Amino acid sequence: MRAILATVGLALCLVPTRVSTITATATAPAGHAETIRVMWRDPGAVSTRDLYWGAGSEARAPKPPFTFVSENLSGTKPKINVTDAAGTAWTVKFTTARPGENEVHAEVAATRFVWALGYFVDENYFVPEGRIEGVKDLKRAAANVGADGTFRVARFERKPPEAQPAGNWDIDDNRFNGTRELSGLQALMIFLGNWDYTPGNTSALRVPLPNGDVEERYLVSDLGATFGRMRGGVNQAPNRWSLEDYSNAKYVTGIRQERFEFRTSLQRATPLAVPIAHARWFAAMLSQLTDTQIHRAFEASGASPADVALFSAQVRKRITELEQALAK
Numbered sequence: 001m002r003a004i005l006a007t008v009g010l011a012l013c014l015v016p017t018r019v020s021t022i023t024a025t026a027t028a029p030a031g032h033a034e035t036i037r038v039m040w041r042d043p044g045a046v047s048t049r050d051l052y053w054g055a056g057s058e059a060r061a062p063k064p065p066f067t068f069v070s071e072n073l074s075g076t077k078p079k080i081n082v083t084d085a086a087g088t089a090w091t092v093k094f095t096t097a098r099p100g101e102n103e104v105h106a107e108v109a110a111t112r113f114v115w116a117l118g119y120f121v122d123e124n125y126f127v128p129e130g131r132i133e134g135v136k137d138l139k140r141a142a143a144n145v146g147a148d149g150t151f152r153v154a155r156f157e158r159k160p161p162e163a164q165p166a167g168n169w170d171i172d173d174n175r176f177n178g179t180r181e182l183s184g185l186q187a188l189m190i191f192l193g194n195w196d197y198t199p200g201n202t203s204a205l206r207v208p209l210p211n212g213d214v215e216e217r218y219l220v221s222d223l224g225a226t227f228g229r230m231r232g233g234v235n236q237a238p239n240r241w242s243l244e245d246y247s248n249a250k251y252v253t254g255i256r257q258e259r260f261e262f263r264t265s266l267q268r269a270t271p272l273a274v275p276i277a278h279a280r281w282f283a284a285m286l287s288q289l290t291d292t293q294i295h296r297a298f299e300a301s302g303a304s305p306a307d308v309a310l311f312s313a314q315v316r317k318r319i320t321e322l323e324q325a326l327a328k
Contacts, residue, residue, distance in 0.1 A: 039218040040181040043118035046288035068134040078141035094144035100239030103224025105301040110223035112297035120219035126302035166204040182279035195238040196225035211300040254325040292294040
């Protein structure tokens, strides 16, 4: 899981490549395939994007009956692999009973905001309950799936079937360093309260294009550690899906020494600071989100009506805080 970016880059240097953070369009000489590396695509008018379905759609949502394939022991949360009625492969993540560890609602909501701003995400959906046929020999997921295969509160996730994994990458040190797109993604992770932004929770996917080239998409592949408390503080463990801690967390410091500084860091010891122009670009996209869109993102996550309203209010509060800090 925690492949070193340099190793991935060395392997990929065997073919001609070029880097793009804006477009995936490529024109290569006949017989010479290119790899186009991309982490962001212009979303157009952000205010028109459907944050309920996000990167997916109602037609692409998981369809029962579900059939057990295997238990997935990656990461720290209970997961299994299944197929649905259409034969689509899904990774199913379950919630836990411990407060501050619920990744299901957090991850579904977080992917909607990341996708809305033009970044790549894994396609996922909230499924309130269901039954999985043929379940057997469960270990970590045994507490979440009954002997008859029944389950409650799950996140179903799938990757493009044509995509091939190309390893992991480091959020603080990668080929997009210095771009506004990387600054925006880093700022977005702090906006969402994602404290688990490690190379093991990122991925690069190689997707073939119709003209024979390959698009290598860089994305954050696990967004479950969001909407809670970030790292830092005495006797303050990070968590996720905690309205109280997300509400109380300090978000931005403001403009300092000709850069825009946030209150927390990602993986480095010092708080994240990005060029002011990059912060303005990020804020301009984020500010396009409407209250309806924000509510729809949390509705898609399966959150209760009360949590939808309260988390939505905190997201709007953070957008306002960012705008005011830049206005100064």
